[in-house]
Amino acid sequence: MTIIDQPRAARRHEDAEDFGAEHGRDHAHNPAADDPHRPLGFGRLQRKEDPRFVRGQGNYTDDIQLAGMLHGAILRSPLAHARINSIDTSAALAHPGVVAVITAKDLEPLGLAWMPTLSYDTQSVLASDKVRFQGQEVAFVIAEDRYAARDALELIDVDYDILPVVHDARRALDADAPLIRDDLEGRTDNHIADWECGDQAAWEAVKAKADHVVSQEIVYPRVHPAPMETCGAVADFNKVSGELNLYVTSQAPHAHRTVFALVAGLPEHKINLISPDVGGGFGNKVPVYPGYVLATVGSIVTGKPVKWMEDRSENLMSTGFARDYIMQGEIAFNSDGTLLGLHAFALADHGAFNATAQPTKYPAGFFNIFPGSYTWEAVYGKVTSVYTNKAPGGVAYACSFRITEASYLVERMVDRAAMELGMDPAELRLKNFIKPEQFPYDNKAGFEYDSGRYEETMRHAMQLIGYEELRKEQAEKRARGELMGIGISFFTEGVGAGPRKHMDILGLGMADGAELRIHPTGKAQLRISVQTQGQGHETTFAQIVAEELGLPPEDIDVIHGDTRNTPYGLGTYGSRSTPVSGAAASLVARKVRDKAKLVAAAMLEVSPDDLEWEKGRWYVKGDPTAGKTIQEVAFAVHGTMTLPDGVDGNLDAVVTYDPPNLTYPYGAYFCVTDIDPGTGKVTIRRFLAVDDCGTRINPMVIEGQVHGGLTDGVGMALMQFIGFDEQGNCLGGSFMDYLIPSALEVPDWETGFTVTPSPHHPIGAKGIGESATVGSPSAIMNSVIDALRPLGVTGMDMPATPNRVWDAMNGRATPPV
Amino acid sequence: MTHISVTINGQLVERDVDPRVLLVHFLRDDLGMTGTHWGCDTTNCGVCSVLLDGQPVKSCTVLAVMADGHEVRTVEGLEVDGVLDPIQQGFMEEHGLQCGFCTPGMLMTGRALLDENPHPTEHEIREAISGQICRCTGYATIVRSIQWAADHPAGITNGQAEQHAVKEEASA
Numbered sequence: 001m002t003i004i005d006q007p008r009a010a011r012r013h014e015d016a017e018d019f020g021a022e023h024g025r026d027h028a029h030n031p032a033a034d035d036p037h038r039p040l041g042f043g044r045l046q047r048k049e050d051p052r053f054v055r056g057q058g059n060y061t062d063d064i065q066l067a068g069m070l071h072g073a074i075l076r077s078p079l080a081h082a083r084i085n086s087i088d089t090s091a092a093l094a095h096p097g098v099v100a101v102i103t104a105k106d107l108e109p110l111g112l113a114w115m116p117t118l119s120y121d122t123q124s125v126l127a128s129d130k131v132r133f134q135g136q137e138v139a140f141v142i143a144e145d146r147y148a149a150r151d152a153l154e155l156i157d158v159d160y161d162i163l164p165v166v167h168d169a170r171r172a173l174d175a176d177a178p179l180i181r182d183d184l185e186g187r188t189d190n191h192i193a194d195w196e197c198g199d200q201a202a203w204e205a206v207k208a209k210a211d212h213v214v215s216q217e218i219v220y221p222r223v224h225p226a227p228m229e230t231c232g233a234v235a236d237f238n239k240v241s242g243e244l245n246l247y248v249t250s251q252a253p254h255a256h257r258t259v260f261a262l263v264a265g266l267p268e269h270k271i272n273l274i275s276p277d278v279g280g281g282f283g284n285k286v287p288v289y290p291g292y293v294l295a296t297v298g299s300i301v302t303g304k305p306v307k308w309m310e311d312r313s314e315n316l317m318s319t320g321f322a323r324d325y326i327m328q329g330e331i332a333f334n335s336d337g338t339l340l341g342l343h344a345f346a347l348a349d350h351g352a353f354n355a356t357a358q359p360t361k362y363p364a365g366f367f368n369i370f371p372g373s374y375t376w377e378a379v380y381g382k383v384t385s386v387y388t389n390k391a392p393g394g395v396a397y398a399c400s401f402r403i404t405e406a407s408y409l410v411e412r413m414v415d416r417a418a419m420e421l422g423m424d425p426a427e428l429r430l431k432n433f434i435k436p437e438q439f440p441y442d443n444k445a446g447f448e449y450d451s452g453r454y455e456e457t458m459r460h461a462m463q464l465i466g467y468e469e470l471r472k473e474q475a476e477k478r479a480r481g482e483l484m485g486i487g488i489s490f491f492t493e494g495v496g497a498g499p500r501k502h503m504d505i506l507g508l509g510m511a512d513g514a515e516l517r518i519h520p521t522g523k524a525q526l527r528i529s530v531q532t533q534g535q536g537h538e539t540t541f542a543q544i545v546a547e548e549l550g551l552p553p554e555d556i557d558v559i560h561g562d563t564r565n566t567p568y569g570l571g572t573y574g575s576r577s578t579p580v581s582g583a584a585a586s587l588v589a590r591k592v593r594d595k596a597k598l599v600a601a602a603m604l605e606v607s608p609d610d611l612e613w614e615k616g617r618w619y620v621k622g623d624p625t626a627g628k629t630i631q632e633v634a635f636a637v638h639g640t641m642t643l644p645d646g647v648d649g650n651l652d653a654v655v656t657y658d659p660p661n662l663t664y665p666y667g668a669y670f671c672v673t674d675i676d677p678g679t680g681k682v683t684i685r686r687f688l689a690v691d692d693c694g695t696r697i698n699p700m701v702i703e704g705q706v707h708g709g710l711t712d713g714v715g716m717a718l719m720q721f722i723g724f725d726e727q728g729n730c731l732g733g734s735f736m737d738y739l740i741p742s743a744l745e746v747p748d749w750e751t752g753f754t755v756t757p758s759p760h761h762p763i764g765a766k767g768i769g770e771s772a773t774v775g776s777p778s779a780i781m782n783s784v785i786d787a788l789r790p791l792g793v794t795g796m797d798m799p800a801t802p803n804r805v806w807d808a809m810n811g812r813a814t815p816p817v
Numbered sequence: 818m819t820h821i822s823v824t825i826n827g828q829l830v831e832r833d834v835d836p837r838v839l840l841v842h843f844l845r846d847d848l849g850m851t852g853t854h855w856g857c858d859t860t861n862c863g864v865c866s867v868l869l870d871g872q873p874v875k876s877c878t879v880l881a882v883m884a885d886g887h888e889v890r891t892v893e894g895l896e897v898d899g900v901l902d903p904i905q906q907g908f909m910e911e912h913g914l915q916c917g918f919c920t921p922g923m924l925m926t927g928r929a930l931l932d933e934n935p936h937p938t939e940h941e942i943r944e945a946i947s948g949q950i951c952r953c954t955g956y957a958t959i960v961r962s963i964q965w966a967a968d969h970p971a972g973i974t975n976g977q978a979e980q981h982a983v984k985e986e987a988s989a
Binding site for chain 2: 047052057059060065146225226228229230280312533535701704706707734735742744
């Protein structure tokens with residue numbers, strides 16, 4: 001198969017238009033924005049969302065005020081593992097303003113004390129028998145205002161018997177480890193699942209013949225996506241109609257509605273799930289949380305709307321965390337720098353309930369990507385997941401379903417091989433890249449990559465960063481005893497789940513719908529199943545339709561987030577929106593175009609075969625003056641004309657898009673760090689991200705997505721970490737302990753791009769939402785380790801905080817705890 | 818209950834409030850001014866930033882009663898007579914926002930910075946917003962947005978706005 005290469009794309013790459021002389025950007029002179037011939041559709045365009053947000057007129061879940069609304073608050077367990085003997089709520093109930101207090105005893109008769117997770121496990125809505133992690137939901141107070149609800153939490157008396165704790169996944173499978181999930185029938189240990197990919201025998205054979213084999217423990221610690229808006233819901237149940245209006249911080253409104261129908265036993269057509277403006281998601285708003293169920297129960301019980309918004313500590317301590325993979329990498333290679341084999345093992349800490357949000361048949365997410373961007377004779381991956389006394393979750397934080405972990409492993413291991421060989425890590429990568437002519441490429445671990453020109457992208461990045469000069473500078477600095485590091489990562493992602501035959505969540509195939517209505521005056525409404533949390537769908541999806549139909553983007557409104565008004569689909573996470581829903585938007589517009597062709601032919605009294613399309617208009621071949629615009633056609637089809645066969649009085653269309661494969665964006669990232677030898681403080685001097693996400697819809701939005709992900713990477717690599725002590729106390733439960741980068745910790749990002757379209761996506765787009773989060777931590781850590789090489793350091797784990805770097809400098813590098 | 822008088826965006830507001838009520842809750846729950854957001858409880862994230870007598874404060878760490886007799890300015894007060902403040906325009910021009918949740922706080926801090934220092938350096942801008950967290954943008958575009966506002970102290974007037982729109986359309 002050959003790579004589809006669009007002339008426009010190639011030109012853009014030649015121009016490297018968003019890579020200027022200074023810090024990788026020259027936005028003031030963006031040729032695309034100034035190009036008078038720029039077509040309707042793709043290109044830099046100010047966002048349609050912004051006018052409301054800059055006026056403070058966003059409508060987030062906590063902004064919703066309904067008449068008579070009550071406020072809920074959750075009492076959470078202070079203990080990581082304890083048996084509940086009794087819960088006394090009498091004093092709380094007597095507190096002024098308190099309307100109701102709900103415990104598991106109230107939920108049991110309703111069958112709601114437990115709920116299913118997205119991984120076919122069950123999770124307590126309110127703890128009945130035991131608490132299994134610190135921060136677990138124990139009781140729910142409903143009061144007239146949020147202050148009274150919080151006051152009453154203090155008045156609930158819970159009698160606990162403390163149980164031994166599994167605080168370290170490495171101890172979860174010990175013979176004497178306490179059993180966490182004794183609620184599950186027949187369960188005798190804390191093991192969840194084993195998963196394998198690749199070929200173990202082939203890996204062993206390659207390992208036996210290789211000149212070198214190196215192994216390395218690599219921990220990707222527990223972190224949290226921490227969107228600025230915490231999770232919450234407003235439930236409004238109408239007893240007469242049986243209708244539930246549920247406003248909720250959701251990245252997947254339709255999937256959540258179905259889960260709610262299953263959990264609460266409410267008829268699905270009576271649930272209106274509305275995800276209003278969402279203040280960041282990053283995967284944190286994919287799971288269904290007990291608080292959503294409790295707000296709903298509260299509304300049913302009290303007959304009034306109930307709002308529940310968690311606070312920051314609740315968000316960090318109880319909702320979907322990310323990573324927590326304790327990995328062992330083993331790499332086999334020859335002395336000439338040929339990579340032969342890669343083995344990865346991961347011990348996955350899933351917390352107290354297996355609630356990871358990922359396709360059902362992929363219990364380790366898309367860890368299948370671990371061979372990365374290189375050719376290998378053999379690869380073998382294995383992941384074992386376990387229960388611990390920690391909050392549930394695992395798949396979140398722009399991870400593309402565990403691709404962050406897999407990509408981090410392979411990029412660290414390739415650097416490790418380069419160290420062993422004394423070879424330049426860029427050269428080693430260039431020598432072993434999958435070649436353009438090898439696509440579609442079977443990565444030997446279950447994935448077939450769609451397209452890539454890795455060497456070209458890598459060389460582009462090396463040129464932009466000035467790689468050779470940096471190495472020279474580094475050599476000079478090393479001679480003076482200064483610590484300067486140059487880190488590289490070259491990641492490949494697989495995003496845009498399904499296809500539905502392979503990928504589902506709770507039996508729901510991973511496809512997405514789009515519905516396009518063209519009004520008589522030629523204005524359009526696009527209804528989509530995915531939900532923006534800042535990605536800018538209202539703009540970029542309008543641009544997709546504009547590109548296909550030649551309507552101005554301002555004439556196209558994008559409607560999303562409300563299940564009453566949008567077609568079914570699985571939502572926004574795993575960089576799905578553009579690869580799946582974007583394809584649906586493109587195809588639904590093409591359907592409209594095809595219908596318009598029939599109508600235009602009837603209007604012009606010619607055969608449809610005689611028509612030719614140019615943006616916005618069908619015209620007669622050989623007679624460009626005889627044509628009908630899409631607006632003219634739209635008015636005519638709603639008028640009195642005699643309609644042609646196949647057209648029933650409108651141009652509207654609906655599609656559901658089932659992707660034939662994942663798309664595979666990739667990128668070359670370079671990070672330059674300086675480390676203070678006196679304190680161990682790491683400063684990122686430069687960071688360059690060269691991304692290839694296929695066809696680019698809105699470069700401004702793409703740049704924003706990349707910048708955000710790079711900042712995530714700095715947080716994870718240098719600052720953020722959620723640790724636990726031996727009692728299972730969460731040590732990262734507030735922004736005072738869980739440190740997020742501010743404007744002072746990040747450099748002015750440099751970006752560049754190449755364009756290699758996906759051959760199977762209608763517009764060739766691959767998705768960009770998570771690329772930088774996947775690619776940046778390994779570039780930063782490889783840079784830190786590179787800086788510390790003169791001190792004999794060959795590896796250290798995140799986060800590279802000053803004290804941990806200091807330990808590594810002094811030969812005491814330890815995994816994070 | 819304590820009686821307070823606060824000037825909010827130029828308008829005098831008088832209310833009886835519980836002395837423990839936070840300014841952010843007073844604005845959001847009592848006055849329905851939901852442009853100011855709440856994010857962390859611990860003064861770390863800054864999404865609740867408003868101006869108190871022209872100075873940025875985190876309204877989750879100010880009691881409503883502490884604002885008694887003072888002037889509060891919120892995001893709702895930036896647009897005057899249908900004309901956006903340059904800081905608002907700058908954020909739209911330079912993609913200084915994504916989800917919009919930290920945006921009101923960033924706008925207010927940016928406004929206060931420019932009031933005091935009309936031509937800040939990049940580092941001065943970064944320092945000014947360093948008490949505020951944005952999870953979406955990676956800050957570079959926020960810095961550019963504030964620079965845009967510094968470079969366009971009159972913002973875009975009505976005539977210019979039309980011109981601006983025409984230019985966008987021509988290039989669209």
